[in-house]
Amino acid sequence: MSRIRPIHPWPLRLMHWLNAVAIVTMIGSGWQIYNAAPLFPLTFPARVTIGEWLGGAIAWHFAAMWLLVLNGACYVAWGIASGHFRRRFLPLTPRAVITDALLALRLRLPHRNGSYNAVQRLLYVGVLAFGVLIVLSGLAIWKPVQFAPLAALFGGFAAARYVHFLAMSGIVLFLVVHLILVALVPKVLWPMIAGGRLTEAGQ
Amino acid sequence: MTVLLTRRSMVGRALAIGSTSLLTACNFDDLQHPDLADRVLRVMSRWNDRVQEALFDPTRLAPTYPASAITRPPRFNAYYDISDVRVVDGNAWRLDLFGAISEKRAWRLEDLRTLPQESQITRLICVEGWRVVGQWRGVPLGDFLRRIGADTRARYVAFRCADGYHSSIDMASALHPQTILALDFLDAPLTPAFGFPLRLRIPTKLGFKNPKSLTALGVTNEYPGGYWEDQGYNWFSGS
Numbered sequence: 001m002s003r004i005r006p007i008h009p010w011p012l013r014l015m016h017w018l019n020a021v022a023i024v025t026m027i028g029s030g031w032q033i034y035n036a037a038p039l040f041p042l043t044f045p046a047r048v049t050i051g052e053w054l055g056g057a058i059a060w061h062f063a064a065m066w067l068l069v070l071n072g073a074c075y076v077a078w079g080i081a082s083g084h085f086r087r088r089f090l091p092l093t094p095r096a097v098i099t100d101a102l103l104a105l106r107l108r109l110p111h112r113n114g115s116y117n118a119v120q121r122l123l124y125v126g127v128l129a130f131g132v133l134i135v136l137s138g139l140a141i142w143k144p145v146q147f148a149p150l151a152a153l154f155g156g157f158a159a160a161r162y163v164h165f166l167a168m169s170g171i172v173l174f175l176v177v178h179l180i181l182v183a184l185v186p187k188v189l190w191p192m193i194a195g196g197r198l199t200e201a202g203q
Numbered sequence: 204m205t206v207l208l209t210r211r212s213m214v215g216r217a218l219a220i221g222s223t224s225l226l227t228a229c230n231f232d233d234l235q236h237p238d239l240a241d242r243v244l245r246v247m248s249r250w251n252d253r254v255q256e257a258l259f260d261p262t263r264l265a266p267t268y269p270a271s272a273i274t275r276p277p278r279f280n281a282y283y284d285i286s287d288v289r290v291v292d293g294n295a296w297r298l299d300l301f302g303a304i305s306e307k308r309a310w311r312l313e314d315l316r317t318l319p320q321e322s323q324i325t326r327l328i329c330v331e332g333w334r335v336v337g338q339w340r341g342v343p344l345g346d347f348l349r350r351i352g353a354d355t356r357a358r359y360v361a362f363r364c365a366d367g368y369h370s371s372i373d374m375a376s377a378l379h380p381q382t383i384l385a386l387d388f389l390d391a392p393l394t395p396a397f398g399f400p401l402r403l404r405i406p407t408k409l410g411f412k413n414p415k416s417l418t419a420l421g422v423t424n425e426y427p428g429g430y431w432e433d434q435g436y437n438w439f440s441g442s
Contacts, residue, residue: 037332054331055435056244062437063247144328145265145407145442146258161332 006195011078013192018071023171025050025064030168032057039165062142069135076128092121111185127174134167248437255439261375265406265442268324274335277389279396280410282368282430290395291365291416298401302361302421305352312386312400318342318350321383325406327413328442330431339404341385345378353422361427362403365416370429372405372412373439374422381406384417409440 008016028050035043036054051057079085096118103109104119111117116124140151140160154160182189190196237245279285297309322340348355355378361371376382385404386392393399398415405413411431421427432438 033332037329055431058330058437059244059248059435062251063244066247066250143255143258143442146260146263148263148266157326157328157334 004197007191007198008195009082010195011074011082012084013195015071015075015078016192018067019075022064022068022071023175025060026068027168027172029057029060029064033061034165039162065138072131072135088116089121089125092118092125097122111188123174123177127171130167130170130174134164134171137161137164137167244435248435251437252439255441256373256375259373259375259407259441261379265325265381268326268336270324270338272336273324273338273389277337277397278333278335280329281366281415283366285396288396289366289416291399293400296400296418298417299419300351300421301419302423303354303357304422307351315342315384315386315401319346320386322387323381323383323404323406325381325404327406327410329410330436330440338389339383339385340387340390341383341401341404343380344382344384344403344405345380347384348377348422357422358424359422359427361421361423362414362417363419363421364414365418368414368416368430369427370403370412370414370432371427371438372403372408376405376407376441379405379407407442409442411436412440 028048031044032049032051033054035049049057051060100109100118104117109117109119136150137154137160139147140154141157141164144151144157144160151157151160154163281288293312296312298315299309300307319342320340321343322338324336324338326334326336328334344360345355348360353360355374358374359371360374360377361369363369372382382403382405385398385402386400388394388397393402393415395416398417401417402415403413403417412429426438429436429438
């Protein structure tokens with residue numbers, strides 16, 4: 001017996017696109033805020049930033065943070081409760097990651113809709129970890145007095161800015177890889193919008 | 204009073220890419236006509252004010268530092284260049300009081316100096332992201348408010364400055380033990396660039412909430428806003 005179910009159930013698709021809006025807004029406004037006091041000899045060009053000036057960028061950043069955090073919390077709760085994390089992300093072994101990475105580099109790693117290879121699993125778990133890191137370091141920068149213990153965990157306010165930047169870099173790197181993969185295997189895009197259909201053998 | 208948060212919003216920009224012609228009637232630079240994005244951001248900023256008021260712990264102290272941590276030379280910051288700093292005449296200067304205060308007589312500099320003083324070495328974090336450590340000494344604002352018979356159940360304490368700058372803070376932050384009306388900086392009277400003769404020093408808020416060269420202090424229940432706050436900076440801006 002077999003049954004048909006979507007590749008991506010609707011809560012996942014909804015949260016994915018809400019997250020896309022939140023992340024793009026957070027990164028664009030974050031770059032504008034960064035430009036006001038750069039940590040490195042590097043600033044972001046105005047055409048890729050959001051908010052026009054520091055006040056506008058902060059307003060966007062502190063508005064979108066609620067979407068990012070609430071949506072992210074829903075995703076984590078749903079991922080655990082529905083078994084999505086367990087089914088899609090586990091098991092995750094270094095050996096499998098190396099095997100699949102080598103296959104991918106030779107463009108020999110087939111894509112199966114509805115199932116993640118070990119490299120994908122590592123990327124998704126990794127970007128989730130960066131997501132937690134960017135929220136916690138962001139809270140430390142926002143409230144270095146009220147959340148002093150959290151700020152201390154990152155080595156203080158100034159160090160938390162570097163951690164926040166590092167986590168952003170990790171997420172941007174993920175997005176670059178994510179978008180390249182979608183461009184290489186465009187059939188994965190539609191299921192993230194409409195759900196797609198996955199036929200699987202019955203248990 | 205409307206607040207413009209983004210002179211040209213992201214929504215506006217996204218639309219502009221697609222259809223410039225549709226937008227010729229819209230003017231994102233008009234303070235009186237904030238677009239949808241401006242309104243949403245304003246609502247969210249007010250919400251963030253409330254969240255920060257709830258997060259604020261009146262007994263939690265901002266970190267203090269040893270003298271060796273003091274940033275030298277100190278960093279000047281204002282909405283104008285250091286060469287445009289206005290010099291206040293200390294002899295003619297008065298601190299005017301207004302609003303819900305029972306003893307509204309103006310204060311002279313030497314009278315403020317007779318009040319008990321408190322010294323602190325604390326960190327000032329700028330909204331831009333940089334920070335400096337400095338030493339300030341002055342009159343705890345809470346003591347001063349009680350001395351002048353201010354209604355400490357009022358919501359806001361407002362400040363006006365000699366250079367046209369103005370700002371305001373919530374009463375809970377005003378009564379925080381580290382919130383002082385500073386007279387001295389780095390063990391000497393404030394210099395014009397750093398707020399002579401009197402400035403607010405509040406280490407539980409961002410730098411722009413530390414107005415310099417005060418000329419008036421008021422207590423009110425009506426939202427006073429501020430120089431940067433009126434342009435879109437978050438009002439509470441607590442640390």
